[in-house]
Amino acid sequence: MENLSSLLGKYGEEGDKLLFRILNSGDFLSAAGDDDLLKRETGRLSSLICEKGLRYDLTVPFARYVVQHRDEIVFPFKRYQIQPVWRADRPQKGRYREFFQCDVDVIGSDSLLNEFELIKIIDEVFSRLDINTVIKINNRKILSGLAEMSGESDRITDITIAIDKIDKIGFDAVIEELKGKGVSASAIGKLRPVLNLTGNTNAKLKKLEDILASSETGMKGISELRTLVGYIDKFSLNSAFELDLTLARGLNYYTGAIIEVKSKDVNIGSICGGGRYDDLTGIFGMQGVSGVGVSFGADRIYDVLMHLNRFETLKAHGQSVMVVNFGDKELDYNLKILDVIHKLGISAEIYPEPAKIKKQMAYADSKKITYVLIAGEDEITYNQVTIKNMQTGEQVKTGLMELASFFK
């Protein structure tokens, strides 16, 4: 949780509405007069009865932390953070009220090497998770340059918000929205070809250079992108990587690179995203500190893995063992077996009661146990154990001393 004062006004009007507020403890009405209550102005009243709220993301609390601990922190400051965040939204596919974000940020350095490092981290994370992704990048300065070039500099927010929807509502609907917002026909005429640019990254940058030649900001954005692409070109990524000029991301605080990652196999929106924010700590009174960061959406990544059936595969690859429970007389021997398997680092359990073998086997079966170890009176007499492979049904008998080497 955070103080509501740290959260309010940081995510736009819509964001304020999506904040969960926590009722003050004890006599929560003490600051509210009868008049306040009867007026029923929920916005004002909620601020009288709630001082704390649940985190909406990890970036703003991080900025609060950096400002609060500025004297103890060594800059450039790098941190990762994995925590739940909450949004008072209607839950639906890929959208949760409570979900985990995994953030990586570098604050206090302008260098584009930071963007490069983050992209390498993204590439490594999704390579290890074996998810096919495309990493899309853009630069907010290019979007600013485009607004400038089209003669609508003061409309940069409207233009950005509209462009951001191309993926969801399509190109034509975005053009309609721009018209509706009062963006001039001539400006739209200038924007249209840019959003339709084709070719590889270098070809796109080349064309953009002609279009944005007169915009200093735009040219700065192109140069930043060229440098970043240059770094990336020298190291091969496993993920696909592309410049997407329609990538805007709603959040107002981005000022440079914009990054977004999508799964190629599962359609669930972005599973990681971020960018550079030149003045995030400014809202807490610490000016001129530039940062860049990305946030992985753990729950959506989990959804992707579920959809790809990856947990089943993991289970099938991992070994797990159940030791049959024959009762008190055989228990010492069977606990010794369990201990041998545990010491090998293999997930193992003994069935907790001396139930009928059939029941114990059914349990092992429904839990997809890979091996069941059986040691009754016979096995114990000869210091042996029967190993049943639950997939093939095959049974072998081995000496207790050989058990470890069987599982190694």
Place this chain on the structure above:
Amino acid sequence: MENLSSLLGKYGEEGDKLLFRILNSGDFLSAAGDDDLLKRETGRLSSLICEKGLRYDLTVPFARYVVQHRDEIVFPFKRYQIQPVWRADRPQKGRYREFFQCDVDVIGSDSLLNEFELIKIIDEVFSRLDINTVIKINNRKILSGLAEMSGESDRITDITIAIDKIDKIGFDAVIEELKGKGVSASAIGKLRPVLNLTGNTNAKLKKLEDILASSETGMKGISELRTLVGYIDKFSLNSAFELDLTLARGLNYYTGAIIEVKSKDVNIGSICGGGRYDDLTGIFGMQGVSGVGVSFGADRIYDVLMHLNRFETLKAHGQSVMVVNFGDKELDYNLKILDVIHKLGISAEIYPEPAKIKKQMAYADSKKITYVLIAGEDEITYNQVTIKNMQTGEQVKTGLMELASFFK
């Protein structure tokens, strides 16, 4: 978060007060009439404007989950869960408003093998963390037997709550509290020697057997403890292990084993605790399912590790590398070095800007980097790299091809 209806009434009156409530979204006053508002009955009003609350622990939400998914779950059901919980308490040393619990439970089995498994898990966790602990156990049935034997069966809760404070307020204050609660002098006379029992576990159990001979419940508790101690005696634990008849734990729902773990070196209360609850799911309408579980307090464990200076030691043992940034001309070569180190799985970074060497070294120093790698014009010419050991100040030059073997 959970529905408040799942949480209220589960943790006693005190617990209800410590629940954080979340204000309903939108028009949160819609269910409250003007009268409700003006009456200012905060208890009633909060239930009209808040439907959700923050988890107070993981056990009750787990019980809710088990009942909700009873048809999909294979029993005995084992699960672990690591999540934050919240209490509207005054924050102080070892007591936080927001903290992480790590729970392990087995539900749907009466077998004492489950208690044994949990104690082995506790022992392994603290062995790996290298924290000296004492695992204390008791059995709620023995406490019931004692109340019975003293003729105060209906006072079991008062007696338990008082006994639970021996560690904090001392033996004499507990006797005073019992008197204050109206427990008879003769009952106190009978309890006094039991709470003062000395000797090893088996000696204590022997004496208890005489004292509790007439209490069926008490004898059941002794027999359960004997079985559990029997399992433990066969496998050596790293932690100290003791029967503590003064261990009661406040929570009402325990019915069998009670477990509590303390650090021997740092005085911060219990860092892990739990026990058996025979009917936790009963509160959600699913009767007769017995469970047993323990909860590790991650933040207190962190406090213990901090107090023991373990993170400093970890840092000193772990290798970390910084590559000096000489600027654009040398960048390719230096990024290649960084890549070699990363691929070895070693934590490494390049200083993000070509700042003065002195500044870069100061950064490495304050971050306690173990090795700084230096490759300027000279090194690059001869395909070399200079390795500076930041602890000894020693510098060696090695070929780029030999870099990996140096760090291996």
